[in-house]
Amino acid sequence: MKLSEIGELSLLERIRSRFAASAKDVMAGIGDDSAVVIPRDQPLLLTTDMMTEGVHFDLGLTTCYQIGFKLISVNVSDIYAMGGVPRFVLLDLAADRKTEEQCIESFFDGVQRAMSIYLVRLIGGDLSSSKAGLAVSATVMGYAKKPVMRSGARPGDRIYVTGTLGDSACGLELLKRIRRPLFIETGDRTDSPMGWRTMQPLLRRHLLPEARRPGRVAKVATAMIDVSDGLLIDLSRLCDESGVGARIYMRHLPLSSQMRKAASALGIEPYALATSGGEDYELLFTAPRGRKVDAVVIGEITESERIFVDRNGTERPFSPEGYQHWH
């Protein structure tokens, strides 16, 4: 059934009953002009991200479930990148009349699954029509006793990353060759163009990314950002805000064995994926030298120089490389 046959009020009713569960800190959720919550006595974090069809996702390559799951993950990742704990979500969804109800239901299945992982609650949103195509956005609110900004890095600090880089970008390259939506959330698989054991984790990183919980990192980090647009562009942002430089070492960048294998089979330079590929949602942070940190050190903060040291020890300046809209 298409949305034009269902209508706004009945869809809203369905969403409302699905997300109706009560909570102590929610005075009013979906169904009033605004949501009402009782805030903790802590600094409050707010972030928002939008995803549009044909730019952030292609319905020829992605399921509606994956869009919903990813929308929550990318927003939660911004809360984690402040060392915070996410708590509430608001959603905006615009879809055209021809959209299948099944897609909207699957979208909310993905949203709900992600919410259960991050322990966040949906408290409000807006459903509306669009002329053509799907556009979704989420706002996530959270808390952090001591927020970690991008601006706190100091020369001498070590630079860390919480996991492997380039996996998501490699997963996207695989997906472009598979050329169909892969319902991995329900066990769907494929062995082309290489073995599933190699492909599965990479595709998963791209299609169903999970935001990285900061844990103890939040206590030691002097500055932090999530890797959403690519290592070099996101590191440049951290450096800009801190007014510092950075030196990073190619040989220290963590690459997964699956990514190396897949990149080689695809004829792509794995370090290009690791430095400029987006959507890994690992945390990139700095901490004073000598602190015990459960993450991979990839370099150190400098006064102002921004240097990439390649495998042979050759130094070259780096500049923001990664995804930019409208370019």
Add this chain to the structure above:
Amino acid sequence: MKLSEIGELSLLERIRSRFAASAKDVMAGIGDDSAVVIPRDQPLLLTTDMMTEGVHFDLGLTTCYQIGFKLISVNVSDIYAMGGVPRFVLLDLAADRKTEEQCIESFFDGVQRAMSIYLVRLIGGDLSSSKAGLAVSATVMGYAKKPVMRSGARPGDRIYVTGTLGDSACGLELLKRIRRPLFIETGDRTDSPMGWRTMQPLLRRHLLPEARRPGRVAKVATAMIDVSDGLLIDLSRLCDESGVGARIYMRHLPLSSQMRKAASALGIEPYALATSGGEDYELLFTAPRGRKVDAVVIGEITESERIFVDRNGTERPFSPEGYQHWH
């Protein structure tokens, strides 16, 4: 210049410096992964609304300034409808490569003008590309010591509205006949299809709506909603949440003299605009009988019957009539 010639980073930089002013309750605004604010020790209100090209606005009839202004107003209206005070805004904007930079600048001019009226601050957002067309959404956060829900209306309560109804819908009808964007924000005017003195306030209500501050109403109201989709649909929502009915009187509905005049010239029934026209952003609320209230009484809450009493005293049931997406 088009966005494709400017790029995301430079546009972001411009927006950031425009909205950079500091505030005591903002620890981090635009430029980090999340905004960080210090909340008041009060219930916190959160609301979001999205507007898409071809559905909520038509760039052949609306200026980019007006879109920005209206986006803030419609969200603030949802905070006012809880008896709240708005404080922070986050914005999402998706535009295609061919969008003129001038449109984006004007959009933010409109946003900024509205922000100065409502005393809210922009603390974050997301810029991204779209395949085609403009999509914008805002999330507004505010406070209310004692939020007024939709659910508090009781039989015997009087029903009030804070201002005239149908003006915005009538303004839209005029605009459809003028068939061009009207830059009223910079003094643009037209005398077709009738005198400017009649048209100006109606067009303004549609193009540059101002949300209605609740003031003392918040103290006496038992239930409240803003009239965004139309009187009958919004009153039905309030009744649904409160589990009550309503009886409203056609002869009590406040209609502006300009709207009566324009509707008559356009051959439209003015009461159809007043009952089913959306986007007036007046507050519709209930209060116990006998309370002194600075608003127009239009009826009373009943046990369950939903009755519209026409000019001749004839009673007929009413049902939700007004804007529904996808229908």
